[in-house]
Amino acid sequence: MEVKDTLSSAMKTVETREGKRMNMFVCGPTVQDKPHMGHARTYVFYDVLARYLRYKGIRLFYLMNITDIEDHIITKMQETGRSWEDITTSYSSEFFEIMRRLKNSSVNYYAFATDYIKEIIEQISKLIEKGYAYKISDGIYFRVRKFKDYGNLSKQNLDELRAGARVEVKEEKEDPLDFALWKMKKEGEPSWPSPWGDGRPGWHIEDTAITESIFGPQYDIHGGAKDLIFPHHESEIAQMEAVSGKKPIVRYWIHTGHLNVDDIKMSKSLKNFVTVEDALRSYWPEAIRIMMLSMKYSAAVNFEEKAALDAQGNAERISILYHRVSGVPEVKSDWALEMTGKIFAPLENDMNTPEVVREIISFVKDSLARNKLSEQEKGEILYVLSQIEAVIGIVHTVPLPDKSMDIILKMRNESRKKGDYGSADMIRDTLKSLGIHIEDTSEGSYLWW
Structure with a gap:
């Protein structure tokens, strides 16, 4: 089996470790809004990838993080007046329910970022000790230019990178590209104690603390949507390889393309998204999976x-x-x-x-x-x-609720035999309005829904 690796831009043969084992990490959602169809596209693909690797006899551990503290969640708090716990608890529960309804059943473990504050602090401390991080008035920052391979994943030169692409520009920083590892507490924001003062973790450090805690400094597959390549995944590489001194952090980088609306990426920030919940009112989960899997996973495509x-x-x-x-x-x-x-x-x-x-x-x-x-x-x-x-997870196998459906089908067949097509059609149309369909064949009539 071969996959296209983002880092090398080459097809690479998938090779297991001893005991046919593999570890896979996929970036999960920031739980501050409803899951949309762009999320569905990404997570259906990785669900099928995990299922297929296991089908091949590979002992795969599939890990996904849940970002339950991040700038977007702080913004949601300010907009709604709700606590971060209330926001993240409700939206994470909704995410899990949507994953269940979409039949995305392959994740072994969901890791909430706030459960790993201790590991985050330990990782930041090591980066400071090794000279990769420094403190200013509002937090701890990573020295991007000290990590010589920064930009390799996104194929960008450091001098050409644009400051401000999800990286805060501050005068105190040594370099505009340096990104936050720890953010000092602000009024009204959730915080945790640290050696540098109360605060909260930066976005990028959450994932490497989780993966190092569960997988160690190196693992096999890292997935996520293409918009995460820079700066998120680029920064994950820098953090973990700087801490451990081991390369590569990941053997295979696999990224999914965007799901667009009118050629513009579907996203929460643009408010141009279709929620999975709304889609499931019109289409079966299996239909959504078929639609997403009918697209090349790495291509940008429109939702139609x-x-x-x-x-x-x-x-x-x-x-x-x-x-x-x-x-x-x-x-x-x-x-x-x-x-x-x-x-x-x-x-x-x-x-x-x-x-x-x-x-x-x-x-x-x-x-x-x-x-x-x-x-x-x-x-x-x-x-x-x-x-x-x-x-693939696309066979709608839901059983009939009870024997009453068989009785109704028998009544319709009797009406047809008697030539009472009006009654037969009424039964058919009533069942159809309930989402239950009758298929007439040479072998008899069948119910499906």
Whole structure:
């Protein structure tokens, strides 16, 4: 399996450590607003990456941070009058619920930044001892120019970097590019005690303190959206490699492209975002996953309603097939194994999920076109669908709530046999209004939703 590594700009073969182990860290949300579809795109991709690595037998530990103290949260406090605990508790709970509904089930551990204040202080202290950090009146800052590799990830020259790109410009700083590791307490802001005075951590140091605490100074995969490359991920490299003296902090840097609205990045600050909650009112979770996975993960693409509607149609076809063949034992035949291998093969080439989606839709359409299926054939198809669900998570398998649906379906079939199509259509339309659909085939009628 090969992936495109951001640091080297080259395709690199994914290699495990001893015992087929790998560690992956993905930057999680700053919990100060509702999750939007840009978040969905990023986290659905890494969910599938984690699922596939485990499918290949790799013992992956997937870590995600939760930024629960940061400038945007302070701004939210000032705008709403709410405490930072209230803001972060409510929005983190909402984030976890959205992850659950989107079937993003692969994260092993969510690490809240404020649970690692001790480790953050220890890391800053080491940076000061090694001459990589210094104190001024409002906090502790990292000496960017002392770290010679700063700019390598973003392919930027230090002299060309623009001060102020999420880096505060202050006259006391030795260099405009130096960024905050610790911010001294201001009136009304949450704070923690430190050797330099009460305050709170800077944004970048939170992640390296978390990853060093859990993984050590080096690990395998770091993910996040492309807008985090500079200065966030660039600064993570500088901090961790300066503290440990070991390179590289990460073996594979994998970044997702932006989800845009009218060619402008979807973001909270621009207030041009579609929340996942709103999208889930119109589309199945599986449809949202299909839509996101139909895009090359590293490309910038626009959010379009037509793409969402197409994805919903494909999710419904997959569900129709599942309900048509369910109820029999799975059959792991040579044909089923070959078909599964064919579907997942594109993932070996830089996680080519758009091609995987095309393979799945082709398999579903071909299977639906087969008029008569033996129990053996149904079992084979069911096995393939179970593997698709395990890795891609796009099979809508929700069971019917109770036997009453079977009774209603039987009533409709009796009405059709008697020629009472008015009653049959009324039952169909009533169920459709409830999100339950009837599919009439040569083999009988099926319910799906």
